[in-house]
Amino acid sequence: MSLLGGLAVPEVADGRLARRNPVCGLLGVTLLTLALVVSLDVVTPLLVLGATLLAVPWSEVPVSRLLRTARLLLVSAVAVGVTNALFGTTRTGEVLLGPITTGSAETGLAIALRVVAIGLPGILLVAATDPVDLADSLVQQLRVPVKFAYGTLAALRLLPLLAEEWETQGLARRARGVDAGRNPVARLALFAGQVLSLLVGAVRRGTRLATAMDARGFGSGLPRTAARQQVVRTPDVVLVLACTAVGLGAIVTSVLLGTWRPLVGG
C-alpha cells in the first residue's frame, strides 16, 4: 500500500484557467516573464503583479492551492529581499536598523517584488494545469515527440513512489544498525549511499514501466491517435493577447511615467 498515498492522488484541476489550452497559457506566461526580465524598474513588476493578482479570482484556482504551489517562491523572495537589504551595496538614506538604510531597504523590497512578479504568473499556471492536459497539448500543438511527453508523464507518476522508497530505505538502514548518530561526515556518507540505492531502484522501476508501456504498443511506429483532444479556441487566443497587453502595457506605462529602466542600454 502506498504510504504516501495522499501525495500521489492528483487534484482534479477545474476552473477557467484549467480549461484553457496549456500551450497557450505557457506562451502567455512566457511573454509576461519576458516583459519583466527586460525591465529593471519597480513600476513594471508592480503593474504586472497587480494584473496577475486580479487574474487569480478569474482563474478559479483555489487560493489555498495557489499558496501551496507558491510557497517556495514566496520564501525565496523574502530571502532575496532580506539579503539585499542587509548586505546590498546601496547604503543611501537614513539608517533604519544596523546595516539597513532606507536606500537598502528600498532595493531589497524592489528585488523581492521583482522575484514574486516574475514567478507568480507561472505558479498560477502550474497550479491550474493538469499535467496530462499539458502533455496532450505539447504533443498536439507543439508537435513535441510522443515518447518525450508521455514518458515524462509516466515518470512523474513514479515520484510519490520514490518518496515512499526513500522512507523505507531509511528505516531499513536503521533496522540494520546503521545510523550516523551525531557525526556529520557519517551522515553525509550515509545520505550519499542512500541516494545511490534510490537511483538504482528508480532505474529498475522505470525499466519495468517502459516494458509495460512498450507491451501496450507505445513507440510501435503506428500513427498514434489522441483520446483527449486539445484545441486552440478563441478564449485561448484572447488569453495570449491579454498577457501581451499586460506586459506591453506595463512597460509603456512605466516609460510614460519616466520610471522605466531597460535591462540593456539603461
Added chain:
Amino acid sequence: MLLLAPSGGGKSTLLAALAGLHDPESSGRSKGTVLVDGRDPRQARLRTGLVLQDPQSQLVMARAGDDVAFGLENHGVPRERMWQRVDEALAAVGFPYGRDRPTAALSGGEQQRLALAGVLALRPGLLLLDEPTAQLDPAGAALVRDVLARVRGTTLLLVEHRVAEALPLVDRVVVLEPGGGVVVDGPPAAVFAEHGAALAARGVWVPGLPVPRRRAAGAPGAAVLTAAGLRHPRLRSRLPDLVLRAGEAVALTGPNGAGKSTCARMVGGLVRPADGELAPPLHRWPARALAGFAGSVFQDPEHQFLSRTVADELELGPLRLGSAPATARRRRDELLARLQLEHLAEANPFTLSGGEQRRLSVGTALATRPQLLVLDEPTFGQDARTWLELLDLLAGLRDDGAALLAVTHDEAFAEALADRTVVLGGEVAPAGAGVGSGAGADSAPAATVPS
C-alpha cells in the same frame, strides 16, 4: 494454459519473447525460434497483451480512463470509438469506479484489474500473464482471478506459483525445464496425478499437497516486548495490545490498507508511534542498540541490502555492533551454512534469485542475534520450496527462543507457523482459528473469530 517452472526456469524470458519485447541480437545466448501467428513476435506485437506482477509499474496515467485509453491511442484507434472501448474494457473487468478515478487511489487488486482492462481493450489474441496475483492480498487476487475467468476468445498464458487457485482458469499445463525444454504438457488432472511429487520437489505449488505444521512444542517464555494501545495516523484503528514472548511466533493479519506494515515498523522500533506504549521503547533507541535487540525483515528484500557481497552483508550487523572481525566472520559462516548460501558468499546480493534474496534478508536481521524478529510479508511471491525453507528457518529460530511477529496475508503460512494470530482492526484469535478466508473487501477492517 498454465506455465510452470522452478525459479530460473526461464518463464519470464519466454513471456518477454512472446510479447515481442526480446531482442535476440542483444541478448547473447538465444536458441530456437518463437512464432506468434506464424510471425516473428516483434511483428505480431500488437496481437499480444502482457500483464506483469507489480501493478504500480504498469499504470501510466493519473486517471483510470486515460490509462485504458493509452494503449488504444498507441494502436491508432480513432477517437470516435476510443471512449466506447475504454468503457467496455472497464465494464469487462468489473471496475467499480468512473473513468476519472485517480489510479493512485486504487488498491493493489483494483490497480491490477485496471492494468488488465488496459490490455483487454486492445483485444489481444494472446494474453500473457506473469504472476499477476503474486503481490496482492487474497481478496485482491480473487478480484483478478474473477476477471480472468470471464475472458473469452483469447489464448491465456499464465505463469503462476499458486497452482491451486489458477487451475479453474486453465485447461492445459506445461512445465518447463531449467536450461530449455518441456518436462510435461497436458491437462491439469493428468499432469498432477503423474508428476505431482516431482513437481513439488522442484518448488511448484502442487494442489492438495499437505503443508507441514511447525507450531511451538513448549509453552512460551518471558515477555520480550509489550505493545499497549499503539496508534499511528496511517492506521485505521489502534493496534490490539500485544505481548510477544520468547519462543513464540505470532501472525498479524488484516486486509490490505489496514496498516499492517506500519504496525510491523512500530513494533520493530523503526516508526515512532503517535500514541501508546512500547516496552522496551525501541523507537527511542539508537540504531545499534535496536539492531542488537530486534531484527526487521522488510517485504522487499532488496531494501535491506547495503553491501557488495553476501558475505559482507552478513558481517555488517555484528561489525556495526562492535564485534571483533574474527567473531563477525564466525557468525557470517554460521549463517551462510544455516541459510544454504555458502556457494554464493562472494555474489552480489542484488543478483540472487527471489528465494535466495529472501533467505539473505532474514539472515541480515539474524546476524546480530536479536531476541525479537519482525517480518513483513516474508512469503510474498515465493515458490513452494522457498516457502518451506522459510517455514523451517523461522520455526527453528522460534524453538531456539526468539520471539517472532510475522505480518502476513498468507493464510497457509500463518496456519503452519503461528502459535497465535492477531487480526488488525479486530480481536485476537486463538491458534488454529485462522483468518476468515478471503476476508471481505479491502475496506472492511473487521475480523472474524470463529468460536
